Amino acid sequence: MKLGPGDVLRYDARYRVLICRECQYAIQKNAIQSHLLRHKIYRGERRALLAAIAELDIVDPDDVPLPPSVSPPIDGISIVAGYRCLVSGCGHLCASSKRMKSHHSESHGQGNLPDFDSLAQEVKLQTFFRGNKLRYFEVTPLPTRSSAINAGNHAQKAREREQGNHTDQTVHDDEESVRAPGSHVLTPDLETLRYFYHFTTETSSTLPSMDNPNNSQNYWTGQIIPLALQHQYIMSGLLAISACHLATSEQASSASTVHRERSAQFSLQLFSAWEKSKHNLSMPNHIEKTRMQLACILECLCWAYPEFGLDVSAAKGTELVSIIETMREFGCRLVSSHTAPQRILGSLAISTSLSLENSVVSCPTDKRLDELHDLPSRMAEVLGKPKSVHDVLVTLDAISVLSKCCELAYSSDEMHVAWQSMVAWPAMVPEHFHNMVSGHSTPALVVVAHWVAFLVQRVEDCECWFLDGAADKMLRVIRNQVVNSQDGPEILRLFP
Structure with missing residues (x-):
């Protein structure tokens, strides 16, 4: 049964869930009005x-039965690539190889697996609900006409090779023709199209929106992709992220x-093209x-996966100051380029208030807020009398803003809410505070460490794949800067 303007809602009587076809997940019963x-x-x-x-008979998330793995995908629910554990009697499902490796280590005592493929299988996954009600189930997509034709062609070629109709040399020549410079074979374009297709169907739903956090995929596919089709460097950026x-x-x-390798090439194209046009x-x-x-x-991604070799040197580099400044620009543009930074948090609270239906605060913020409340007195105890009253006032302001951002970030289990809360903080703190960070001011670095531990880590915990592991690396950079100072060991007591 389809309901609403443009059939935006779909009721599935088999599982007794109401699915938003635009957001591509089911809505909890007590959140339908806000949705x-x-x-x-x-x-x-x-x-x-x-x-x-x-x-309609709509049941709570915990009462929704999960389909068997041989079932076709549920209409209206997004499909993601994932893994199923092959350990006998397990069958655990994860959306990334890293989480599957953690599962093998924690549940089966199998760390540093030499042969991952023997213990996990790539599968297609869906989940009715997101946030703290996320439960993956495996689905079996129905074959398309084109995939059936391709499978038939491959089978026919295999039979011909077995019958001796194709010699090994012929096959070798065919492979070389694909790779030959100047060849008219479309493989390179098809490779690019593969990354573009992957972005439109999967990657776009995993990225935070610059505008409405509740409509991320439509933002990327409806607003950004049309721009990418007009501007080569934007297309290169999308392809780099997809790769x-x-x-x-x-x-x-x-x-x-x-x-x-392809992501590094696309990234270089983005920044090289931008260097040529930025003076426009x-x-x-x-x-x-x-x-x-x-x-x-x-x-x-440079912080999360340095081994990828992405080239962002044409932009700002990859130091701590650089990523804070980049996120600061991001935060300032969340509402509009003309919005004062001080108004960002209020605008975010309004724009995210309707996304909390799938949200029960997953981790109490009281401990974090108490730690931030006590931080000024602890800093005074360890650091002694401050040299500048202005530095003190600016640092207190930064801590106060961080407390507000933490409240918002932990009000929902949605990654988009956590992301926008994270980038809002550097956009809202005073310019003088950023100068303190650039000058390696110890009080400023201590506050930044709390921002990393509370907000960057929060985004990671909400399954933001492109920041995976970045918080630990950023904290190590900050600790190394502090340890090199005279009172390094004492200052480390202030870290979260």
Whole structure:
């Protein structure tokens, strides 16, 4: 049964869930009204729709049965690539090879696996709900007509080779023709199309939106992809991120190396093309905003996966100050380029308030807020009398803003909420504080360490794949800067 304007909702009677076809997940029963508001369904139309929905049998997330693995995908629910554990009697499902390796280590005592493929199988996954109600189940996509034709062609060629109709030399010549310089074979273009297709179907749903955090995939496919089709460097940025996404999801296979190399090439194309055009004074603001957003995600990837060899040197480099500055630009543009940084958090609170239906705070913030509340007195105890009253006031302001951002970040289990809370903090702190960070001011570095531990780590915990492991690396960089100072060991007591 389809409901709502444009059939935005779909009721699946088999599983007794109400699916938002636009967001591509099921809506919890107690969050339907706020979800309709998110899609700008107001007053009379909303009341009539709620009345119709009230007649449906919708169960709580914990009561929804999961389909068997041989089932076709549930219509309206996004499909993600993942892994199934092959250990006898297990069958655990994960969305990344890294999490599957952690599962093998924690549940089966198998760390540093020499042959990952023998203990995990690539599968297609879906989940009815997100956030703290996420439960993956395996699905078997129905073969398309083109895949059936391709399979038939491969089978026919295999039979011909077995019958001796193709010699090994002929096959070798065919392979060489694909790779020959100047060849008219379309393989290179098809490779690019593969990354583009992967971005539109999978990667786009994993990235945070510059605008509405509740509509991320539509933002990337509806707003950014049209720009990429007009501007080569934007397309290069999308392809670089898509190749990275494939590399992380196929880390256990030899294909990962190819994806890494291609992501580095696409990244270089992005920044090389941007260097040539950045002096264009007539560059539209939305183009610069998009370029900066791509650069921010790629710089996060530099921290998370330094082995990928991404080239962001044409932008800002990969030091701590650089990524903070990049996130600061990102945060300042969340609402508009004309919005004062001090208003960002309020705007975020409004834009994210309708996304909390799948959210029960997954980890209490009281401990973190208490730690931030006590931080000024602890810093005074360890660091002694401050040299500058202005530095003290600016540092207190940064701590206060961090507390507000933490409250927002932990109000939802949605990655988009955590991401926008994280980038809002550097956008809201005073310019003088950024100067303190650049000058390796110890109080400023201590506050940044809390931002990393509380907000960057929060984004990681919400399964942000392109920041995976970045928080630990950033904290190590900050600790190394502090340890080199005279009071290093004492200062480390202030770290979270």
